[in-house]
Amino acid sequence: MREISPSTTLKVLENAFKKRAEGKDISILAAGEPDFDTPDYIKEAAIRAIKEGKTKYTPVSGIPELRRAIVGWTEQRIGIKYSPDAVLVSSGAKQSIFNVLFTLIEKGDEVIIITPYWVSYPEMVRLAGGNPVFVDSAEDFHLDIDAIGRSITDRTRAIILNSPNNPTGVVYTREEIEELAVLLRNKEIYVISDEIYDCLVYGGVKNYSIAKVKGMRDKTFVVNGVSKSFAMTGWRIGWVLGPERIIKLAKSIQSHTTSCPSSISQYATLAALTKDDGSVERMRATFEKRRNRCIELIGEIPGISFPRPDGAFYLFLDVSRYTHCSFDFATELVDHDLAIIPGIAFGKEGYLRLSYASSLEEIEKGIRHLKEFIEELREK
Structure with a gap:
């Protein structure tokens, strides 16, 4: 049997979902999928296909x-x-x-x-x-x-x-x-x-x-x-x-x-x-608004930088000033009510991947938790 690496992503998320099930108000900015529902015209086409055999x-x-x-x-x-x-x-x-x-x-x-x-x-x-x-x-x-x-x-x-x-x-x-x-x-x-x-x-x-x-x-x-x-x-x-x-x-x-x-x-x-009814562009425009808000909020946190995010729905945050182990950092963040993916999962230590495939309210809350955690580290 070839040795295949287990998912680091899942390890962090399992802990986050466990805490959420226990009633913790934890922000999860880790999604690799859009938070939107599939557009209705697509679902209706699937229903027609079923009915037509x-x-x-x-x-x-x-x-x-x-x-x-x-x-x-x-x-x-x-x-x-x-x-x-x-x-x-x-x-x-x-x-x-x-x-x-x-x-x-x-x-x-x-x-x-x-x-x-x-x-x-x-x-x-x-x-x-x-x-x-x-x-x-x-x-x-x-x-x-x-x-x-x-x-x-x-x-x-x-x-x-x-x-x-x-x-x-x-x-x-x-x-x-x-x-x-x-x-x-x-x-x-x-x-x-x-x-x-x-x-x-x-x-x-x-x-x-x-x-x-x-x-x-x-x-x-x-x-x-x-x-x-x-x-x-x-x-x-x-x-x-x-x-x-x-x-x-x-x-x-x-x-x-x-x-x-x-x-x-x-x-x-x-x-x-x-038969696109404009749904793709509406979703893209919403993602862009979220991206812009993320850039604004992360820019207020000292010591964190990121490459220009011109696509997808992620920011890749450089937190190397605060940690040499992104997995441990992400694990600690879960205890501070934020789930985010460690950069080591993507082969890059000292970084975190933040997903903005969430509501603006959830994004703002999650970044607030990150900012509070960084402030605690800076005071030590």
């Missing part, structure tokens, strides 16, 4: 009309026209990444992962038989192209990009994406571009997909889904677009593991992508 197996890669909708939606988002045969619909973006890794990786292959990273990337690489190679981001949490170049060996098979980024909220610029493309263009290295937060960007910032860069489309897998942008985490629909030959192989892997995604969720997703 659309409850059987579908093609493994997804119903044709959904794959066509994904092609159209992707072209609108990033300006690239794919064939429906280049699309594989899965049970969430996590499975999409997993399928690609299992298709590409042979035992001992290396996959570059930028630190800090989403918690599941290293474990998925290990499950596929590969070795994660961690490369620190630059000081501002953007890409350190020179460091990436130094990490490449003859065993490097892929690099995972995540922009907008979880946990930092950073959105990579077009310039740094193009610089990375120059580095990779003549190398047999694939890019897995996790763009699950690409609708959630703020202040006029746009996410730029590396698949758009000349010479990169045929070596890039663009991963997306409806969990974050459409508040559909429980519906479990994600997808990947990429080179048709490899997508076909990934489809074979999926056929022997989970088979097709939920038929009902697929029809709900079809409605999400083709």
